[in-house]
Amino acid sequence: MNKKIIMVALTLLATTMTGCSSSSSNATPTPATDNTSTPVTAPADSTDTNTTNAEQKVVAWCWDQAFNGQALKIAEELYQKEHPGFTLEIIDLSKTDLEQKLTTNLASGITDSLPDIILVNDSNAAKYITSYPNTFADLTNAVDYSNFASYKVESVTEDSKIYGIPFDVGVTGMFYRTDYLEEAGFTPSDLENITWDRYIEIGQQIKEKTGKYMCTVNPNDEAITSIMLQSAGSWYITPDNKGNFIDNPAMTETMRVYRELASSGIAKPVTGWSEFVNSFNNGDVATVVSGVWQIATIMDGEGQSGKWGVAPIPRLDIEGGTNASNEGGSSWFVLDQAANKDVATDFLASTFGNSTAFYESFLAQCGGVCSYLPAYESDVFAEEAEFFGGQPIYSLFAKWLPEVPSISLGMYTQEAKDALKNELPNILNGADIDKSLETVQSLFSLQVQ
CATH class of the missing domain: 3.40.190.10 (Periplasmic binding protein-like II)
Structure with a gap:
């Protein structure tokens, strides 16, 4: 890379x-x-x-x-x-x-x-x-x-x-294919400082007009949910290492958006790193929301020089939501x-x-x-x-770097992620999000007792 x-x-x-x-x-x-x-x-x-x-x-x-x-x-x-x-x-x-x-x-x-x-x-x-x-x-x-x-x-x-x-x-950005965007009738400015709901709307039009997916989705990889949470100044656990799954608007909204991404038809299912990388190196997806270190892998795509751009990531449409995060x-x-x-x-x-x-x-x-x-x-x-x-x-990533919300990662991030992964399939299949997050909270508490 x-x-x-x-x-x-x-x-x-x-x-x-x-x-x-x-x-x-x-x-x-x-x-x-x-x-x-x-x-x-x-x-x-x-x-x-x-x-x-x-x-x-x-x-x-x-x-x-x-x-x-x-x-x-x-x-x-x-x-x-x-x-x-x-x-x-x-x-x-x-x-x-x-x-x-x-x-x-x-x-x-x-x-x-x-x-x-x-x-x-x-x-x-x-x-x-x-x-x-x-x-x-x-x-x-x-x-x-x-x-x-x-x-x-x-x-x-x-x-x-x-x-x-x-x-x-x-520090994260939304890498995007300028040619797919143009073919669907959009300009780079249409991706600036948007919400995730708007991102999904644009993705649906890109899929309809170009046949390309907007992004990928992998239920076994928590990268995108982590990006969403930190962009709103939240995390899987609280600063005192308690589960942060219930009574947390950022968590609830993250799960709603993630389910919408998975069910809207704009996300290509992948099951590992190689499939994820191939999705954009082969030209199957229009955007990649990831850390700045992804630049090298994106540049592995043959014949794609001059066809990529980068914009701020989408934000959660809640109080405290920003267009900046970290991975x-x-x-x-x-x-x-x-x-x-x-x-x-x-x-x-x-x-x-x-x-x-x-x-x-x-x-x-x-x-x-x-x-x-x-x-x-x-x-x-x-x-x-x-x-x-x-x-x-x-320079763009430097501009977004100070905007990334500060959070406490705590001691049990991995345990919290594992607890969420256990319930994520149910959330994606339409389970009540609040009840599922209560289940995750209980599972996490059992793990770290």
Whole structure:
């Protein structure tokens, strides 16, 4: 998936890379940061890592060497300019293996084999922080968190303490086929800031006039329901980890819209990732509502360059409903008992936490989109993408990023999703939504007792 993003990013950068360092200085920083590799506020107990040439080795665990691992390498190279004695050992694990090794070590209390730095999926952050107190370093004063998307900061915050440096994001958009839209008599402006009900109406006309589906539906994948919920500032569970299925207008409306999508005839049924991807790479659907990271996969569609555009996602037609949401993302954590805790903290703070130059390189080499807001002021992120009809797609996602509602993911998101999946077939088959959600609430409560 990352290869195509790299290709388009390199294309976007063709006219700007020669001035890469100057584009960093063109960004308009907030008063608290100068967008260099020097952290805003060093940890109170930090050693002087800016002047010493002594060897300083930090170990980091992550998954996906082409994306997360490469981001670490970019950061290492940048940090070494001011810290020539610094080296970073990157341990590549699958996401499943990383989480299993971390959980096993923390549960046993044997933490000697854990790294200094570890990548944590945002949806799991609260569970680790709460279940294993005093495991992760308090990074509240490591960087200026006002420079990050607020919903990302919320995901790594517990009891007013911040434990992670926010990294990549999954800010969502509605990718659409401009040729199908035009054939059905619509223009791109007809997709701007619409409700889901209007989306369905447009989908019905596209299906009638072009024979193409508007989207896909997969009852075993909760991605679209998660996007809908967060767009209204809601989630499957409450901040105190209780089920959030009843007396929740956002949940009720999400289920109504999801059932309408499935029953309206505009959604192509799929049963897995491959079928989902094939649906748009083969030209079967007119839109894809997904995270920004979906760009690379969309670009795998042969002969489709110039035929795609992107608009804000539809919103739930309720109070608090917005046209912005998120799908996926992760953050960097430092182990509190790590041998090189101070150096690891300074490394993350100076690069991931405070460097536009880092994020310019990250976009160019990995297609990575960040939660560090000052980076988007760089000219690099404003370049037009030929594949998307000349739209400045990264500028658009940057515009929507601060609009994503902040939510508490809590400790039991997966358990809540599993409970919903158990009842979702009944909802899709016409069961009373309120009664079905009461059933889901009871099932969830039994699971987490």
